[in-house]
Amino acid sequence: MMETKKFVAVGLVVALLIGVVAVFLASSDPDGLESTALVVQDEKTLTGPAPEDGDAEAIGAGTFEYEAPMPDYSLGESGGTPGAIIAIVIGTILALLVVFGVGKVVTISKH
């Protein structure tokens, strides 16, 4: 049986590897929700290819807008591939730390 420390270390390395490989290999096709948005806007057929310049969110009527610091897992246009790697590494470590922190906080008064 793997020790907890080792399990966490191996798990984090595997997660970071998956994230970094994703930067290079992930599909840029729209996801299921975006594809559906394109279909109902007649920009895409159900089984056809995604349009080159389709705007899935054009159909939305919502007015709220929020500017994320690392939009679409990138450091902006100029960040390029290194920026995307930095973004995914930061996100993965942040997920670990946030869940660890919240876990610690909710159990703090248990003992």
Added chain:
Amino acid sequence: MHIPDAFIPIGQSAVYWLIALVFIALALKWARKELDEEKIPLVAVLAAGIFAIQAFNLPVGMGTSGHLVGGALAAILLGSPYAAVFILTLVLLIQGVIFGDGGITTMGANIINMGVIGGFVGYYTYTGLLSVVKNTYLSAGVAAWFACFIPALAASVEMWIAGTFPLVPGLIAMGTYHAAIGIIEAVITAGAIYLVTTARPDLMKTSTEAAT
């Protein structure tokens, strides 16, 4: 299936947030009861893995891609649908706030779909199926498929209520794409359970093999 801010009017988003908050409170209660010094790092690294793999969009044909959501995986591994709500809420929070993946106003709806519905459908499909077929990986795979497919249908109904998608075409397209994406969910969930239980057989509460 991360819903962006533009897809749901603010009033409706607020209703989804209120419902989500009830489940978040229950998930925090679960975390307080179930987590300890030993388990917190394990849950944290599972969240990191789910975050990373969510960035890995795989093509499913039909001009569409998809990725693991992880609700079924979290619920099955940790033995509670609230584990999925706990992990997915925090992952969705980071994705929405830092990376603009999924909206801020719509985060409540996303938590309901992927965390709550995904977690509950995944967990109860798994435990129900496991008692019949007695095979952890088959049960987990099928449960994961439903934990992708059912939330997608829920999202299309929400999109219809929001006036964003027409009901039937939305259900058909969301259902078709997520029936395909669900295969990714099924394979990765079963594979991840195999890897985790090989390294740490004690971790999984709900396996028939974990007891032996």
